[in-house]
C-alpha cells in the first residue's frame with residue numbers, strides 16, 4: 001500500500017474498484033477521435049484500454065492522517081446498495097473496510113469523512129447496512145459536505161424525474177448521516193483540521209468542493225471529480241458527461257490546474273489510475289503531467 005508523506009501528513013489511497021469503466025467516446029462530450037488518438041501512446045494501457053475503447057478508472061478514498069485527525073476524503077460506492085441502471089456500482093461487495101483496516105484504521109477511528117460532492121461513487125461508505133437499516137459506517141465521524149451540494153441533491157431526490165440510482169444515493173448514503181445529526185454543511189474556507197481547507201470548485205456538481213492540504217512547505221489538492229482521467233490535463237477543456245454545468249466545469253478545471261502548477265501542489269484526484277497523483281506544469285495556457293511515482 002503506497003503511502004505519501006506530505007509535510008507532517010500521511011496520505012494513503014484506499015481502493016474500492018480499479019478497471020475499465022465508461023467508453024472514452026461516450027464519456028467526453030467533446031470527444032474527438034483524432035485528438036484522443038494522439039494521446040493513446042501514453043494513456044494505454046494504464047489509463048485507457050484500446051481493445052474495449054474504455055477509460056480505466058480507479059474508485060478510491062484518500063486516507064489523510066494529520067497530527068491531530070484521521071480523515072477520509074470521498075467515500076466511494078459502498079456495499080449492498082441498489083443502483084438501478086448503474087451496473088458498475090450496483091449491489092457491490094468489496095473488501096473496502098478490510099483495506100482500510102490493513103492501512104491501520106478501524107471505522108471507529110475516523111474523525112471526519114469529507115465528500116467532495118454527493119455523486120454515487122463519493123458517498124457510498126458513509127453508511128452500511130445493519131439489520132436492514134442504513135447506519136453511519138464511521139460511528140465517531142462528522143460527515144463534511146458542501147451546503148450547496150447537499151441542498152441540490154436533497155431537492156433532486158424528491159423530483160419524480162430524477163434517476164432511481166440518484167434518488168437511492170441520497171436516501172441511503174446521505175440522508176441517514178443527516179438524520180443522525182452527524183452532517184456538517186460547509187462553505188468556502190471551512191477547516192476541520194488546521195492543515196485542510198475547503199475551496200469551492202463548482203461545475204461537475206453545483207456545490208463540488210476541493211480540499212487543500214498545506215503542511216510545512218508541502219501542498220496537495222484533493223480535487224474530487226474536477227477531472228476524471230489524466231487526458232483531461234493536456235485536454236483540460238474536455239468535460240465528463242456527468243458535469244452538470246459544462247462551461248463552469250471547464251473554467252474550474254483550468255483554474256485548478258493553474259493553481260496546482262503555481263503552488264507546486266500535488267494533484268490528488270478521485271479516479272486516476274496508478275500512480276494516482278501528479279504535479280502539474282503550465283506551458284502557456286496548456287498543462288502537462290509530472291507523475292508522482294513516490
Ligand SMILES: [Zn+2]
Nearest residue numbers: 119121225270
Ligand atoms: Zn466520481
